[in-house]
Amino acid sequence: MITVISGTNRPNSLTAAFSRQVVTELKSQTDEEIQLIDLAELPHDYFHSGMYDPEKTPTAFRALHEEKLLPAQKLVVLSPEYNGSFAGAIKVFFDAVSVHEYALNFKQKPILLIGVSTGRAGNLRGLDHLSHILEHMGGYLIGGKLPISLAGALVNDDREVVDSATKATIAKQITHLISI
Numbered sequence: 001m002i003t004v005i006s007g008t009n010r011p012n013s014l015t016a017a018f019s020r021q022v023v024t025e026l027k028s029q030t031d032e033e034i035q036l037i038d039l040a041e042l043p044h045d046y047f048h049s050g051m052y053d054p055e056k057t058p059t060a061f062r063a064l065h066e067e068k069l070l071p072a073q074k075l076v077v078l079s080p081e082y083n084g085s086f087a088g089a090i091k092v093f094f095d096a097v098s099v100h101e102y103a104l105n106f107k108q109k110p111i112l113l114i115g116v117s118t119g120r121a122g123n124l125r126g127l128d129h130l131s132h133i134l135e136h137m138g139g140y141l142i143g144g145k146l147p148i149s150l151a152g153a154l155v156n157d158d159r160e161v162v163d164s165a166t167k168a169t170i171a172k173q174i175t176h177l178i179s180i
């Protein structure tokens with residue numbers, strides 16, 4: 001299984017649009033099972049003061065963790081640029097899953113990072129910040145972080161990625177991830 005994480009809970013985000021493109025590309029290149037964790041679609045009742053107590057984890061969140069993160073052998077994490085870094089929503093997600101079977105979440109899993117911003121940086125700095133956290137949790141960051149800048153110009157009105165150069169670059173990174 002390869003799981004794609006869309007790293008913001010902002011509705012109708014560009015990050016979700018690029019995450020869907022990554023899912024499409026993965027499905028075109030491999031028969032492995034592909035899953036998407038879209039933080040905008042998670043029930044947000046896991047963010048509360050009891051979130052560090054595994055007994056208090058909501059059932060739906062626990063099921064998602066067991067079905068989509070634990071069995072993943074590889075991950076693609078897409079992150080928007082919010083205030084010069086990643087979105088707080090994804091750190092909350094990481095902290096929430098870390099109290100359950102820590103070693104099986106990210107350890108030794110190859111991870112491709114993709115940044116999304118409407119500015120010029122493509123969240124490169126946020127990808128560096130994310131790298132430190134994912135490496136701390138044992139993830140294996142594959143080379144070639146992909147910053148997608150000026151992202152608004154690369155999708156159509158239906159939030160489909162239409163820029164052919166960007167699609168080709170995503171495809172190349174996916175090929176590399178699958179080959180590992």
Ligand SMILES: Cc1cc2nc3c(=O)[nH]c(=O)nc-3n(C[C@H](O)[C@H](O)[C@H](O)COP(=O)(O)O)c2cc1C
Pocket residue numbers: 008010012013014015016080081082083084085116117118119120121151152
């Ligand atoms: C809270 C917030 C902070 C943002 N901060 C930045 C920023 O520091 N630099 C930047 O280039 N874009 C910034 N943006 C714009 C995002 O890069 C833009 O919304 C882009 O589409 C990725 O976010 P999205 O996936 O939520 O659409 C910010 C957007 C939000 C909602």
